[in-house]
Amino acid sequence: MQDRYNFSEIEKKGQKKWDETKAFKVVEDPSKDKYYVLEMFPYPSGKLHMGHVRNYSIGDVVARFKKMNGFNVIHPMGFDGFGLPAENAAIKNGTPPAEWTWSNIHEMEVQLKELGLSYDWDRECATCHPDYYKWMQWIFIQFYKAGLAYKKENPVNWCPSCQTVLANEQVVDGCCERCGSPVGKKNLSQWYFKITDYAEHLLENLDNGKLDGWPDKVKIMQKNWIGKSHGAEVDFKVKDYDETLTVFTTRVDTIYGTTFMVLAPEYPSVLDMVKGTEYEAPAKEYIDKCAHMSEIDRTSTTNEKTGQFIGKYAINPFTGKEMPIFIADYVLMGYGTGAVMGVPAHDQRDFDFATKFNLEIIPVIDPHDPEVDLNNLKEACAAEGTVINSGEFTGMNNKDAIQKIAEVADERGIGRKTINYRLRDWLISRQRYWGTPIPMIYCDHCGWVPEKEENLPVMLPTDVEFTGKGESPIVTSKTFVDTVCPVCGQPAKREVDTMDTFLDSSWYFLRYCDARNENEVFSKEKADYWMNVDQYIGGVEHAIMHLMYARFFQMALHDLGFVKDDEPFKNLLTQGMVIKGYKDAEGNYVKAKMSKSLGNVVSPAEIIDKYGADTARLFILFAAPPERELDWSDQGVEGCFRFLNRIWRLVYEFTDKYENCPGEYEVKNKADKDLNRVFNDTIRRVSNDIDERFNFNTAISAVMELVNELYKYKEGDVNEALFSTIIRTIIILMAPFVPHVTEELWADLGYEGSVHEQRWPSYDESALVKDEVEIVVQINGKNKEKINIPGEASRDEMLKIAEENETIKELTADMNVVKVIAVPGRLINIVVKG
């Protein structure tokens, strides 16, 4: 054994061994319980960052720990290979996206291996590989056949910089989620997935216990995103015009207070209604203005309302009252019906609009609040109360009125109760090259038809030009577009759009179950064995998009009979960000996300170089619990490196001085007994901390404490069998965290095989009992004295010892003892008076 901890040599050796022996290859084994550990696969940018290291280190601990506990562990890794950066690289340097991506993937494979992660590399998938996207296309076709995919012309979010459309979820603060450019609107015919069909199912599973292993935060975010709201629709006839306008409202109790109606500028019949009237020109102008506004302008929070009267009046079906109809951009075509009844007295937006256009304000709910003057409202009053000015409903509680008015509307055929969702269908077409081609063909005779399944994959063409301008590069291909109709055999044209890359990542966990299957997307038998994912780990930034899309895929595939469960991920861990403090211009210490512009980036490669992968992993797991932010500290890293050296020296000294005799040992004296207790307690703590709490930081600190104890112990008489057993166990306990150094020490101690194939140790409950425990005696809750009592003393025995204590006697001498509380093994609290 070397006297120095030579991490770089050891790590290379370990990785070589695991690679050659395929140490982490798994196959289905029905005799064993399976465990599926999954970390979100990376986009192959070419370089791992600390966030990856954290994500994958957490997963690796879980995978190795579960394996040592006898589970058949599947722990796969792959790459989310499609996406815009590859195309940008092509535009910039002329490197074909495939070449750029594959070279990055190979680089990252090396980096992942350098971290010593226990992946079954035989299951590796890259979404940009034809063997993968073939099945992506196959799934698309199944969805299409099931009516879950459709094409529709719609105004869509358009990113002028990426030259492509964006899903609703990909617009952040009115800007492109990827590049940050302001998003505009464009009318395009695009493919959609009917995720709204699953709105209720997606919502229901958030609450029915299936996702108990998910953080509440993520569930709440998804719930808000789906945005279910109960309300009613009411039909308004247009005066002197053959049209019925249906509004959606959650406050049908305020219908008697309606004084105007507002339609979204894109509302289909607006142009017909103004045709040939004096309102045609101004209405068109207003619509045009809205169409050219970017998302950011349109949703800007300067609440100045705009709108345009269209010269028509709607008739309130309850009151018969005629109300002017406006178009205004604060009404959204995509939510509800695109038509809103204006109730200025009880809705702030309507109030602002009415104030601006000088419209009538009729209060219809009395909140019984002395501070609200209903006849002179300064702002809308959204409070609950009694219904007034509302005909037959006057006097009702407004909550009851919501129900009653909807029922009456239904009876009279002028309305109905409905449910609305904020969630919209998923726009999946992208006008880009580097993605999965949508396997659809347009035939003049047959319309849109899917490519024949036996012709999959529809390969991405390589004869394309990357100019960064105009349409998708695919249209420059001379070989791609023209084809024949799979139905009638006539000349036809292929869809040139590719799929949103979020589709690729919505089912990769299923493909891992049977990654090399050439005949099926995956075998149902294998997927049924491995699924669902027992532990999924990744960044919280995927809380909505990726995690909801993946759930939708699983549900759809479940309904189509391909998978057994309707949820893919049983437990979810969202790890915190890795941040690093830096000095700002004024010299203040500021915490911030690692970023190039701030110059506070620490690269995994430099840490691995200097201290090794084991130290990097240990620090990242020790510095904070996984869900929290992790503040990078170079000194902290050094501390972890020191700890590994401390273990190394312990073993080195031991092999030099003592005999290696693990197994049965005899507890000979008090020092042995104390050490044995700490030892067994460490096994208990580490096991609990990993398994039940994922608190790796405290698991590691428990081992640190044991190591500190050993350092003290070895200064006295050493019980070689006990010492030997403890050293052996420490190596095993640390193996999931620092796989290389433990593997080396395992061999240095003369043990056979791999430390990673050892059974996780169990502890001896009886060894945990203390002969003597120190308890606190409090008087009126204040600590006054510490006394030692036998470990198994009963309540009464404990009280007796306390009563005999001189200090306590003195302190309670002239006092009237009201009550005594005794918690065995912890404390005594004497409550006194006077």
Next chain:
RNA sequence: GCGCCUAUGGUGGAAUUGGCAGACACGCUAGUUUUAGGUACUAGUGCGAGAGCGUGGGGGUUCAAGUCCCUCUGGGCGCACCA
């Protein structure tokens, strides 16, 4: 604006069920050893001279509160003209 999370020494954090606040680590101080130096080892380290005081501020429940309840403040995240 609405919703959620969070606040503990000089720093990262610990305290699993309400029961000794500050485990473990970093940093710092002193010492020992070796050395050219780093390293390693030992001791100390919440504040306060002290009685005491201490988990963002204020209030409450309890024998007992970092932990439960109310309220305010700071920080973070999500959604945001969703009718």
